[in-house]
Amino acid sequence: MQPQLDPKTLNDAAADAAAFDALMHPEAWPEDPDRQGELAELLELHLALQSHRDSLDLGLKPRGIVGFSGSWWLAAAAAAVLLPSLYAVKQVQTLRRQSRNIARIDQEASKRIQDRLWAGFFQQTSDLLKNFEKHPELCALDKENREREREAAVSLLLASHQLAAQGAPVPEAEAIRTDLHAWLSELALEDGCLNPERAQELRRWAKANNLEGQAERMGKLLRRETA
Numbered sequence: 001m002q003p004q005l006d007p008k009t010l011n012d013a014a015a016d017a018a019a020f021d022a023l024m025h026p027e028a029w030p031e032d033p034d035r036q037g038e039l040a041e042l043l044e045l046h047l048a049l050q051s052h053r054d055s056l057d058l059g060l061k062p063r064g065i066v067g068f069s070g071s072w073w074l075a076a077a078a079a080a081v082l083l084p085s086l087y088a089v090k091q092v093q094t095l096r097r098q099s100r101n102i103a104r105i106d107q108e109a110s111k112r113i114q115d116r117l118w119a120g121f122f123q124q125t126s127d128l129l130k131n132f133e134k135h136p137e138l139c140a141l142d143k144e145n146r147e148r149e150r151e152a153a154v155s156l157l158l159a160s161h162q163l164a165a166q167g168a169p170v171p172e173a174e175a176i177r178t179d180l181h182a183w184l185s186e187l188a189l190e191d192g193c194l195n196p197e198r199a200q201e202l203r204r205w206a207k208a209n210n211l212e213g214q215a216e217r218m219g220k221l222l223r224r225e226t227a
Helices: 007-023 033-050 053-060 070-080 084-133 147-166 171-188 196-208 211-226
Strands: 143-145
Touching (some): 147 171
């Protein structure tokens, strides 16, 4: 005589069947990327188990049970832990998750470092432009002593070349860097003792293009991004 099945068991089986049916239709999965990733891993496990279904049927099927359902053999396999391949699949999934997490962390860290370098360039250039507005000491023949500013311009030009090779965090940053680079190039080519007329020309250029304001604004914006 075949034993009577408990109604709760029947309900659980029906729920399992509905869950497996949903699992096999990725187009109906929720849009949440994390949830989709979990379902994809479950589907991978399900397919790995299914590839061993024949051997599982022979080894795990209870005698006297006619309707050997997918829910039963999945539960039996998981409970018995008989397939080393399942462990391997799970390990692969774990390694994939770890790899994705590490890649994401590395990418975020790299972006933060890049943003800090850009922010530092803009802030230092803004400081240089402010100093260039101040009245300097005089050197020979009543020329302005701009040796300190010229050395800073040379250093910032090197940084500008490196940032250009890395790529800008936002398009606006690259446009401002290009404007600053042109001004820095002019100052870097001058002598430390600068003619007052030439110094005034460089100041007018910076003011006309609001170089100091743009550099300061972009530096603050990128510092907020990395805070």
